[in-house]
Amino acid sequence: MPSTSCPPLTMLNPQLPWSSIDTLLLDMDGTLLDLHFDNHFWLEYLPQHYAQHHNISLAMAKLELIPLFKEQQGTLNWYCLDYWTRELELPIVQIKREIAHLIALHPGVEDFLTLAQARGKRIILITNAHPESLSLKLERVALAQWFERLISSHQYGYPKEDQSFWQALQADISFDPQRTLFIDDSLPILRSARQFGIQHLLAVRQPDSQSLPKVTDEFAAVSCYEQLSQQLKI
Structure with a gap:
């Protein structure tokens, strides 16, 4: 992505203190992957x-x-493909596969x-995505390397919006919140991480490439990953 289209990080502390960051906790959908796939699926393709x-x-x-979606937002059910398969009596995973070609990394x-590694x-993926959704995306995008x-929040039984998720994560991987950077496209999840004590937080300015940028309120936001790569090169 050309640097002219990639402005500096905005709000709070835009220059990250990389020497004080040991662990990167990264969300998947909307953060590393373009949220267009998920938005198109839930808002257009599944309704069809x-x-x-x-x-x-x-x-x-x-x-x-x-209304069914809104009722479950912020809960583990919202992210659970098994739940929606039962509720809607539709083969959710199979239907997702029909448009899997839309799954793509952000530029x-x-x-x-590669630079962070x-x-x-220490780089760890933490996602609310159901394990079958995670597997589908890993089939299309070679992220695991x-x-x-x-880590899917379904392994712990709590979504990232819940403090119990962070407690389970801490018990599982033992990280220092003061030396951790967490990037996510969800403001409620970022607020949950802040409540837990994670020091360095970044939102994502445009999770869905086909939608307008978000207002990220109290969080610094990354517009494109070249911003972070340039910092890591210093």
């Missing part, structure tokens, strides 16, 4: 299947699905991970 299954219009399908992610950072661990 639901409409066909129930022989109703797409507009009616969305009217029925949106610059590979260079950033070369500088000896950069990570010490790939």
Whole structure:
């Protein structure tokens, strides 16, 4: 990505103190991967299947699905493919595979991970994605090579929005929150991480390449990974 399209980090402390950061905790969907796949699936493609299954219009399908989605947001059920397969009586994983070609890394992610790894950072993926969703994405994008661990919150039984997730993560991998950088596209999750005591936090300015940038409020935000790669090269 050309540097002219990649402005400096904004808000709070834009220059990260990399010598004081040992561990990188990185979200997957919207953070490393373009959220367009997930947004298109949940907001457009799945409603089409639901409409066909129930022989109703797409507009009616969305009217029925949106309240169901909102009711579960922030809970583990929202991210659970087994839950939605039961609730909607549709083969969610199979339907996801039909549009798996949309799964893609954000520009610059590979260079950033390579540089972070070369500088000896401990890199761990923490995602609310269901294990089957994680597996599907790993089939399409070779992420595993950069990570010490790939952790789905379903392993702990709590989403990242819950303090119990962070307590379970700490017990599992033993990291120093004061020397950790966490990047996520969800503001509620970043607030949960801040409550737990993680020192360095970054939001993602544009999780979905097909949507407008987000207002990230109280968090510094990365617009493209070249910003972080340039810092790591210093």
